[in-house]
Amino acid sequence: MGFCVSVGRILRKGKCFVLVLLCLSVLAWIANFSGEIAKSIQVSFNMTQIPVKADTLRDHLTKHASTPPLKVKCPQTSPLLKGAVKLSFEPSLTLKDVENDNKGVTEGKYAPTDCTARQSVAILIPHRNREKHLLYLLHHLHPFLQRQQIHYGIYVIQQAGDTTFNRAKLLNVGYLEALKEYSWECFILHDVDLVPENDHNLYVCDKQPKHLVVGRNVTGYKLRYKGYFGGVTAMTQKQFDKVNGFSNSYWGWGGEDDDLRIRVQLQKMTIVRPPADIARYTMVFHKRDSGNEANKDRMQLLRQTQQVWRKDGLNSCSYKTLSIERLPLYVNVTVDIGKP
Ligand code: UDP
Ligand code: MN
Numbered sequence: 279m280g281f282c283v284s285v286g287r288i289l290r291k292g293k294c295f296v297l298v299l300l301c302l303s304v305l306a307w308i309a310n311f312s313g314e315i316a317k318s319i320q321v322s323f324n325m326t327q328i329p330v331k332a333d334t335l336r337d338h339l340t341k342h343a344s345t346p347p348l349k350v351k352c353p354q355t356s357p358l359l360k361g362a363v364k365l366s367f368e369p370s371l372t373l374k375d376v377e378n379d380n381k382g383v384t385e386g387k388y389a390p391t392d393c394t395a396r397q398s399v400a401i402l403i404p405h406r407n408r409e410k411h412l413l414y415l416l417h418h419l420h421p422f423l424q425r426q427q428i429h430y431g432i433y434v435i436q437q438a439g440d441t442t443f444n445r446a447k448l449l450n451v452g453y454l455e456a457l458k459e460y461s462w463e464c465f466i467l468h469d470v471d472l473v474p475e476n477d478h479n480l481y482v483c484d485k486q487p488k489h490l491v492v493g494r495n496v497t498g499y500k501l502r503y504k505g506y507f508g509g510v511t512a513m514t515q516k517q518f519d520k521v522n523g524f525s526n527s528y529w530g531w532g533g534e535d536d537d538l539r540i541r542v543q544l545q546k547m548t549i550v551r552p553p554a555d556i557a558r559y560t561m562v563f564h565k566r567d568s569g570n571e572a573n574k575d576r577m578q579l580l581r582q583t584q585q586v587w588r589k590d591g592l593n594s595c596s597y598k599t600l601s602i603e604r605l606p607l608y609v610n611v612t613v614d615i616g617k618p
Contacts, residue, residue, distance in 0.1 A: 353427075365560050376416050385609060400433060412470050418473050444526070451595065457515070465514070475559060490509070521542055530573035532573050597615045
């Protein structure tokens, strides 16, 4: 009764007419808002009732998923190739310099960033006591392989101790150890002192085992002898496996590369070589190392290859890994391969 009187009085006074209007509009807005809520509840309820078509969902996901763009296969011929390059052998070059020049390399590995490499290649370098040669090779080989747009990894296999050197067995060890890290499809068996002069000499594998050193500066860029299969050789995992790798029995200098050629020929594979004007190398000068004297038994061993290759090779390669260091520019495998 009192309230009606007060309202009547206010209305009569006409002062707070605006206030009343305001109250009414607030009420109207509340009513409308609750209606909207009710409607949206109904919509979401109905949404769960309507079966969503699979292709609509797929369309939605494709439109909104943030999938990275697919990398294309690298071209057959890399646009980065330079052809014949002038090699430098600066006495002042350091490992740090080479590391600084190859920031894209981690633990000796690299893959092109803007395309998918055509092959994954492990470079195996047998080594002992040739640090300067290794430095020059790394200096040239990293940019060379990057220009070829190859996915690669470099492995240096160090023979521990000072017993007679065994290049072939070290390369067998390199093959077995590299495969523990990654399923490389192609292997380049690489002397430490041979530097490729032309980047059209591709470090990839072919359908047949490939010999890459057609010419060297020290032999007037002529093939060392007919059938020479040493220095730098490219074989697929399958090809190397098929011949049971190298023989482990060649201690000292010579014969092991001829033995590998015989194994390849016994499997009816043929050796291919790039053109002579491309497959050119500079050999860093050196004398015969101590601990790697010519192997006097090599001719005798070469006569037995056909009889022994099945049981002398990858399947009989026993060794003790002393350390594996993952350095910036290469994986360093130090190994005890025993003695003759
Ligand atoms: N090698 C090495 N230390 C040695 C002997 C040989 O690192 O004490 C390695 C090195 O990779 C070298 C390869 O074995 O390039 C072949 O040996 P060498 O250079 O004496 O053979 P050649 O020059 O006759 O091909
Ligand atoms: Mn040499």
